[in-house]
Amino acid sequence: MAQIKVESVAKTFGTFAAVKGVNFTVDHGSFLVILGPSGCGKTTTLRMIAGLELPSSGRILLDGEDVTALPASARDISFVFQLFALYPHMNVRQNIGFPLRCQNYARAEIRRSVEETAKLLRIDHLLERRIGGLSGGDRQRVALGRAIVRRPKAFLMDEPLGALDSEFRRLMCGELRELHDRIDATTIYITHDQLEAMAMADRIVIMNQGRVEQIGTPQEIYDRPNTMFVADFIGAPPMSFLGVQTSLRRGDRSIRIDAAAVEMPELFENRAEGKFALGVRPENVSFADSSPLRGRVIGAEYLGTTQIVTVDTAHGRVKARLPSGQAVRVGEQVGLALRPDRLSLFDAISGQALSSALHTGGVRG
Structure with a gap:
């Protein structure tokens, strides 16, 4: 060989x-x-x-x-x-x-x-x-x-x-x-x-x-998807994205989405005002009544021991992988908790990853 x-x-x-x-x-x-x-x-x-x-x-x-x-x-x-x-x-x-x-x-x-x-x-x-x-x-x-x-x-x-x-x-x-x-x-x-x-x-x-x-x-x-294309192509279901319009500074560890300050991996460079996308895998989403990040349940897919729940927010749809025994009603308002050490931040225009707790050595692009 x-x-x-x-x-x-x-x-x-x-x-x-x-x-x-x-x-x-x-x-x-x-x-x-x-x-x-x-x-x-x-x-x-x-x-x-x-x-x-x-x-x-x-x-x-x-x-x-x-x-x-x-x-x-x-x-x-x-x-x-x-x-x-x-x-x-x-x-x-x-x-x-x-x-x-x-x-x-x-x-x-x-x-x-x-x-x-x-x-x-x-x-x-x-x-x-x-x-x-x-x-x-x-x-x-x-x-x-x-x-x-x-x-x-x-x-x-x-x-x-x-x-x-x-x-x-x-x-x-x-x-x-x-x-x-x-x-x-x-x-x-x-x-x-x-x-x-x-x-x-x-x-x-x-x-x-x-x-x-x-x-x-x-x-x-x-x-650690390098781009939004990879994040969307890999995974069943793929990564969900929340759109954000803001400016960011090197070292930031949170991003504001309406009233919610969502924790995220450290940013490695300054970013001027622009469009960003916060990416999260379904298994890293849970429901939390106290979370200010809110959305409405619009669907649930039963998969045996788990279910894929789709939540519509003002910034995009998020899919959560939850235990099938957890009661979910279509139409109810829920709070979303995102696991901060498993999030990725992307430039929404170029699609390039800007920050992830699993990335090392600076910005990938």
């Missing part, structure tokens, strides 16, 4: 810039997920790493070697697509062994490698079966087997679970991560599903409109 470095990589199609100066490093043996909405540039980025597209500018390094101009066949990388692309006229054994036959491996070596791979994926009992008779999950395992049978330096996966139903996708998430760990793989995985990303990734790259918005561990991305 190997380290992958993407350095200032950009891709344009005519006048359209699909990828705009992307930088990130995937360490040996790590599982990196590129996450973002449709059209954000994540698949184009993956195709450039694979050698299926040439960058308009920038460099791609595989294990220290500049492979930017090399074709896909020269990169020692395996690609797993969302559509399984299996050969229907071949059985499982023949599909898995196909890459080795193309490289003129000896028959005995092919047989041994295919059987080891099939056992690893728990499909060794299906080796003589035709592809047409397999379930979607088994077909996905065959596609993975064909990718890993020759043990390439890295695996690139473009939404490989997208064609499966939701219950089986959750099961395969765990199996994919377990497989990655067992074979000491270096993996880049593309998805638009944040639950997949949070469940599997060592680190997540969040892309938006061709740019990288943030790179970090799942917990860093969730707890």
Whole structure:
């Protein structure tokens, strides 16, 4: 396996810039997920790493070697697509062994490698079966087997679970991560599903409109969003925002919202009069009769042991994750208490984070 470095990589199609100066490093043996909405540039980025597209500018390094101009066949990388692309006229054994036959491996070596791979994926009992008779999950395992049978330096996966139903996708998430760990793989995985990303990734790259918005561990991305886009994209439900028009000074630890002085993490620089957004996750909101920050309950969603309650305030809607046993009536007026050590303050115009108790080293931007 190997380290992958993407350095200032950009891709344009005519006048359209699909990828705009992307930088990130995937360490040996790590599982990196590129996450973002449709059209954000994540698949184009993956195709450039694979050698299926040439960058308009920038460099791609595989294990220290500049492979930017090399074709896909020269990169020692395996690609797993969302559509399984299996050969229907071949059985499982023949599909898995196909890459080795193309490289003129000896028959005995092919047989041994295919059987080891099939056992690893728990499909060794299906080796003589035709592809047409397999379930979607088994077909996905065959596609993975064909990718890993020759043990390439890295695996690139473009939404490989997208064609499966939701219950089986959750099961395969765990199996994919377990497989990655067992074979000491270096993996880049593309998805638009944040639950997949949070469940599997060592680190997540969040892309938006061709740019990288943030790179970090799942917990860093969730707890310390660098931008309002990240805060709104990650989380189910996502972060709520309260709009504020005010001026702030370096060192401030509270912000006034009407009659309420809401505690917040320390601000790292002076800010002139402007529009700001105070962000809070649902689990960091509770009801408090004494709070001057007031709102009206407009809905509640039952989720078993918890409920998501939506409160309409003069500065925006706030969602609170509360115990399902807590009595809530639609239409009632409630006071909101926000946990100060879990708030984030954003510039509402640029969307950049200005302060968070979990941020270190000053303003992020």
